[in-house]
Amino acid sequence: MLTDTTCTYVIEEPFDRALRRLKKVLASSNLKISGELNISARIQAELMISLPPCVLLFASAPEMVQENIALDEYDAAMMPLHLVISARGPRTEVHFLKAVPRSAGLLQSRAFEAARSLQLALSRVLERIGRLQVDA
Amino acid sequence: MNTAPAVRTYAVPERFDKALKAIRIALSDMEVDVVREFRYSATDQADSDAPCAAPRVLLVSSPILEFEALALGRAAAVFFPLHILVADEGEQTRVSVVNPVVLFEGRFPPGAGAPIERLLGRIESAMESLMQSREMRIA
Numbered sequence: 001m002l003t004d005t006t007c008t009y010v011i012e013e014p015f016d017r018a019l020r021r022l023k024k025v026l027a028s029s030n031l032k033i034s035g036e037l038n039i040s041a042r043i044q045a046e047l048m049i050s051l052p053p054c055v056l057l058f059a060s061a062p063e064m065v066q067e068n069i070a071l072d073e074y075d076a077a078m079m080p081l082h083l084v085i086s087a088r089g090p091r092t093e094v095h096f097l098k099a100v101p102r103s104a105g106l107l108q109s110r111a112f113e114a115a116r117s118l119q120l121a122l123s124r125v126l127e128r129i130g131r132l133q134v135d136a
Numbered sequence: 137m138n139t140a141p142a143v144r145t146y147a148v149p150e151r152f153d154k155a156l157k158a159i160r161i162a163l164s165d166m167e168v169d170v171v172r173e174f175r176y177s178a179t180d181q182a183d184s185d186a187p188c189a190a191p192r193v194l195l196v197s198s199p200i201l202e203f204e205a206l207a208l209g210r211a212a213a214v215f216f217p218l219h220i221l222v223a224d225e226g227e228q229t230r231v232s233v234v235n236p237v238v239l240f241e242g243r244f245p246p247g248a249g250a251p252i253e254r255l256l257g258r259i260e261s262a263m264e265s266l267m268q269s270r271e272m273r274i275a
Contacts, residue, residue, distance in 0.1 A: 005242035006211045035172055037195075039202065039213055042171070046199035054210050058172070058195075071176050071191045073143045073232035076221035077239060079193070080174060086210035095211040099240035103142070106239075 005099035011092040011130035015053045018092035019085055021129055029125050032060050034080055054086040059122065061114035074111035081118055094130065096122055142238040146231040146263050149270050152189040155229035156222055162262040163196060170194050171217050189224040196220055196259065201251040208247035215252055220259065233259055
């Protein structure tokens with residue numbers, strides 16, 4: 001049976017407060033957040049369609065921002081990893097990639113190893129402020 | 137079963153800065169926005185004395201396709217915007233586009249697959265049009 005390509009954590013707090021808290025725990029965890037994109041604001045500005053708040057934080061594995069790394073296409077596919085923070089009523093959901101490659105040969109590649117360690121670090125951070133949503 | 141390749145690679149016959157500018161214009165012509173750009177560390181080419189420009193990862197999207205992808209669930213933003221790698225190879229510039237639907241195993245967020253494929257289609261059209269214009273100029 002196929003599993004989801006993404007995993008979801010639920011934070012039992014409204015969006016603004018959850019986002020502030022998440023940024024604070026990320027900052028204290030040595031994870032490199034290299035940018036932010038407000039998706040709901042972009043869609044509102046471009047299409048005049050209102051969506052519940054949704055922001056992307058871009059996270060990079062430390063080994064990918066080192067000197068003299070020759071980036072390949074798989075590194076670029078995985079990094080920066082998108083951390084999707086979105087409002088869902090009084091709660092907030094956080095989604096990120098947990099997919100494995102179809103090609104078994106890529107499992108041990110630098111890109112997937114780096115992404116896996118980043119995903120583990122993100123899970124540890126999110127477990128401090130939220131809970132993992134288990135597939136139905 | 138999707139038989140498309142996981143990665144499409146283009147060798148643009150231009151030096152890095154010029155190619156990057158041309159890629160932006162070609163994407164814009166296809167209504168694809170570069171919403172963020174990440175610059176990674178520069179590397180030295182083993183066969184060249186000249187240092188390479190730092191590779192860039194362009195994050196690209198289209199508001200309407202992004203909206204379509206996110207309409208059924210925000211988890212689709214794990215894949216939107218899509219990533220394009222632009223790397224300096226001296227006299228030419230390598231551009232790589234990964235198709236996440238082919239690369240990754242598993243169930244995608246509902247409604248995400250079709251907009252991803254359509255955005256990839258626009259990127260491919262942009263790159264093919266850029267490559268054709270370059271080939272014509274060289275000829």
